Amino acid sequence: MTQTEIADKEKNIKILTGNYAAAHAYMQSRVGVISAYPITPQSPVVEKISEFIRDGKLKAKFLLVESEHSAAAACCAASATGSRVGTATSAHGLMLMYEMLPWASGTRLPIVINLATRSCGAPWSIWDDHSDFIAARDVGWIQFMCEDNQEIYDTNFQAFKIAEDPRVYVPTIVAYDGYLLSHTLMPVQLENQENIDAFLPPLKHHINLSDISQIKGVGPVTTPNIIKREEGTAPGYYEFRYALQKALENSIDVIKEVHDEFAEKFGRSYGNGLFKTYKTEDADTIIFAMGSVSAQTRTVIEKLRADGLKIGLVTLRLFRPFPVKYLRDFFKGKKNIVIFDRAIGYGYEGVLCYELKAALYGLQDPPFIKGFIVGLGGRDVKGEHIIEGVHRALELSKKGEITYETEFLGLKLDELDFLD
Amino acid sequence: MVNVMDVREEEFINPGTRMCSGCAMALIYRIALKALGPKTIITVPASCLTVLHGMQGFCTTKVSVLHTPFATTGASASGIVASLEEKGLADEICVVAFAGDGGTADIGIQALSGAVERGTNFIYACYDNEAYMNTGVQRSGSTPLGAFTATTPGGKIRPKKNMPKILEAHGIPYVATANGSYPLDLYEKFQKAREIKGSKYIHILSACPPGWGYDPKDTIKLGKLANDTGFWPLYEIINGKLIISKDSKKYLDPSKRKPIQDYFKAQKRFNNISQDEIEVYRRNIDDLWNDFKRRLESQ
Numbered sequence: 001m002t003q004t005e006i007a008d009k010e011k012n013i014k015i016l017t018g019n020y021a022a023a024h025a026y027m028q029s030r031v032g033v034i035s036a037y038p039i040t041p042q043s044p045v046v047e048k049i050s051e052f053i054r055d056g057k058l059k060a061k062f063l064l065v066e067s068e069h070s071a072a073a074a075c076c077a078a079s080a081t082g083s084r085v086g087t088a089t090s091a092h093g094l095m096l097m098y099e100m101l102p103w104a105s106g107t108r109l110p111i112v113i114n115l116a117t118r119s120c121g122a123p124w125s126i127w128d129d130h131s132d133f134i135a136a137r138d139v140g141w142i143q144f145m146c147e148d149n150q151e152i153y154d155t156n157f158q159a160f161k162i163a164e165d166p167r168v169y170v171p172t173i174v175a176y177d178g179y180l181l182s183h184t185l186m187p188v189q190l191e192n193q194e195n196i197d198a199f200l201p202p203l204k205h206h207i208n209l210s211d212i213s214q215i216k217g218v219g220p221v222t223t224p225n226i227i228k229r230e231e232g233t234a235p236g237y238y239e240f241r242y243a244l245q246k247a248l249e250n251s252i253d254v255i256k257e258v259h260d261e262f263a264e265k266f267g268r269s270y271g272n273g274l275f276k277t278y279k280t281e282d283a284d285t286i287i288f289a290m291g292s293v294s295a296q297t298r299t300v301i302e303k304l305r306a307d308g309l310k311i312g313l314v315t316l317r318l319f320r321p322f323p324v325k326y327l328r329d330f331f332k333g334k335k336n337i338v339i340f341d342r343a344i345g346y347g348y349e350g351v352l353c354y355e356l357k358a359a360l361y362g363l364q365d366p367p368f369i370k371g372f373i374v375g376l377g378g379r380d381v382k383g384e385h386i387i388e389g390v391h392r393a394l395e396l397s398k399k400g401e402i403t404y405e406t407e408f409l410g411l412k413l414d415e416l417d418f419l420d
Numbered sequence: 421m422v423n424v425m426d427v428r429e430e431e432f433i434n435p436g437t438r439m440c441s442g443c444a445m446a447l448i449y450r451i452a453l454k455a456l457g458p459k460t461i462i463t464v465p466a467s468c469l470t471v472l473h474g475m476q477g478f479c480t481t482k483v484s485v486l487h488t489p490f491a492t493t494g495a496s497a498s499g500i501v502a503s504l505e506e507k508g509l510a511d512e513i514c515v516v517a518f519a520g521d522g523g524t525a526d527i528g529i530q531a532l533s534g535a536v537e538r539g540t541n542f543i544y545a546c547y548d549n550e551a552y553m554n555t556g557v558q559r560s561g562s563t564p565l566g567a568f569t570a571t572t573p574g575g576k577i578r579p580k581k582n583m584p585k586i587l588e589a590h591g592i593p594y595v596a597t598a599n600g601s602y603p604l605d606l607y608e609k610f611q612k613a614r615e616i617k618g619s620k621y622i623h624i625l626s627a628c629p630p631g632w633g634y635d636p637k638d639t640i641k642l643g644k645l646a647n648d649t650g651f652w653p654l655y656e657i658i659n660g661k662l663i664i665s666k667d668s669k670k671y672l673d674p675s676k677r678k679p680i681q682d683y684f685k686a687q688k689r690f691n692n693i694s695q696d697e698i699e700v701y702r703r704n705i706d707d708l709w710n711d712f713k714r715r716l717e718s719q
Contacts, residue, residue, distance in 0.1 A: 033499065035498075070534055073495035073496050078499035078503040081499065083507070212461070214484075215484050217473055217474075217485045217487070218486045220487050221470060234478060
């Protein structure tokens with residue numbers, strides 16, 4: 001890079017919240033249709049987009065609909081008509097969209113949702129955890145969790161490119177912690193439009209109803225079996241869903257490829273595109289987490305290492321498809337894994353915890369795994385909680401004691417006087 | 421007034437749909453698509469019309485159709501329109517939502533209300549067979565008083581929701597009623613709606629042999645009885661102005677209307693309707709037409 005190029009790049013560093021980073025990414029992705037409904041903590045995304053449209057910076061159609069269910073339905077329809085489509089939501093908004101999530105993936109519509117994560121009521125809580133993100137796990141979407149505002153900005157371009165890849169055509173969620181990122185200012189390196197356009201060319205949609213010379217029935221009835229007629233052969237529901245699963249499995253290569261291309265073009269990378277590692281080279285104990293929990297953990301790794309622990313951190317970036325093969329390769333030979341989950345699979349345990357346990361099934365000399373719940377409903381996740389969890393896990397590991405009881409760190413039951 | 425010779429010859433539904441014999445909706449859809457022409461995109465929620473469109477891989481119609489979940493019809497149409505606007509194709513291609521009465525009066529009313537409140541440039545057509553026929557005849561908000569359904573075995577105890585009135589209250593430029601037994605009137609209304617910018621709503625009575633309990637050959641007769649008894653008046657409200665359609669106009673004179681019992685007797689779903697309920701119908705029909713009269717005089 002020449003001196004002028006470096007100076008140019010520096011001029012493009014803006015101090016942005018996570019929400020505004022997402023809005024800038026939508027603008028620079030040249031999104032054609034946006035349909036959204038206000039919900040805390042996502043609302044500033046769509047407010048900012050409204051300003052971009054007013055100022056002529058973004059030539060998109062913005063549908064201000066009457067609910068998230070309609071927002072998602074309108075996104076599906078606009079995508080099927082051939083537009084690049086995005087929306088943003090949180091918690092109850094995503095819950096209300098839920099019906100449309102498998103509809104979008106089943107129709108293979110490359111929609112992007114920016115999700116500012118928030119806990120789901122009742123009771124009401126507008127604060128952060130990952131329960132909304134986790135709820136979208138089994139509907140056939142690609143799911144990214146970001147750790148800082150730069151990653152939100154960068155991941156959005158990658159998300160469109162991945163979702164729109166003809167080998168994929170799967171909708172994608174780009175998530176980031178509500179308030180902790182959505183409302184926190186950080187420096188974000190913005191890229192020139194020209195370079196973004198070169199990285200993310202216009203959408204070539206496989207459906208595109210706006211081309212009325214091609215008559216299509218999109219999303220009609222299927223049967224349990226294949227139908228053969230003179231006019232052709234129609235797959236059954238089973239074949240459609242098999243294709244979706246295979247597209248998700250195969251998307252891992254595309255996700256890595258797109259990540260690497262982005263890294264080469266813009267000079268920023270996120271581990272192998274699937275997960276990031278921190279001080280793991282010599283580590284026998286690994287903390288496994290995602291989003292803000294990872295950011296918090298990073299700050300105590302030094303302290304734990306100073307205490308003599310050979311400890312590192314793995315931050316999951318791609319939650320779905322779950323990068324099983326790469327995680328197995330990474331964790332082979334590791335001694336302990338300590339998992340901090342900001343979401344719980346109620347009635348079982350932390351979600352990352354059971355996902356990773358399943359992923360490592362059958363490894364020889366498998367690592368000892370202990371998971372903890374942290375920070376539901378916006379409860380602060382403090383360095384001391386991470387340290388407490390690590391020590392507790394190592395103690396259990398030493399004894400070889402596998403526990404099935406879910407442990408919540410940072411609970412304050414002792415402050416509830418009515419429990420006496 | 422459209423003459424039969426004016427009706428487009430070209431068909432937009434391929435022969436051999438999966439509709440029941442005598443289905444008024446199949447006829448309504450056929451006529452509507454002729455009026456709309458080839459530059460049309462349809463969106464359809466879960467309903468009998470989903471069944472008409474047949475199986476994945478085979479498109480029954482000669483225009484594209486986007487299927488969408490039950491509650492979303494208005495939003496789905498909004499998304500198509502937004503995309504066409506983005507592409508500069510909105511003036512060329514007409515977007516039409518076609519839903520049943522449950523999808524319109526019940527589960528889809530929010531998305532419909534939102535779409536027309538936003539002034540979405542589209543036609544929303546409700547074919548009203550007065551119950552959830554596709555799932556096996558359960559009551560909807562549009563099922564009339566006293567009608568038997570699988571979930572109102574003693575007859576429905578509440579009257580039908582007046583959807584055209586609700587849509588009119590949104591202040592949209594075009595609201596009309598239609599009836600499968602009056603195809604030229606229906607054709608003209610769809611043609612007219614296609615030319616008007618903004619949200620257009622057409623509510624169409626659609627007789628249903630298995631759901632209403634009559635011989636499929638009597639579909640046209642049933643629709644005509646609904647008109648002749650004054651139960652289903654044909655009208656348009658164009659920018660707030662009421663126009664009673666030609667085929668219903670004479671029923672402004674109550675003596676010209678057939679007794680409502682003639683309509684009830686022709687179908688089994690009203691077998692157990694009580695005398696009191698018949699009285700309610702008589703009163704409601706009189707009130708409806710008196711309101712029309714007053715409105716026509718005042719406008």
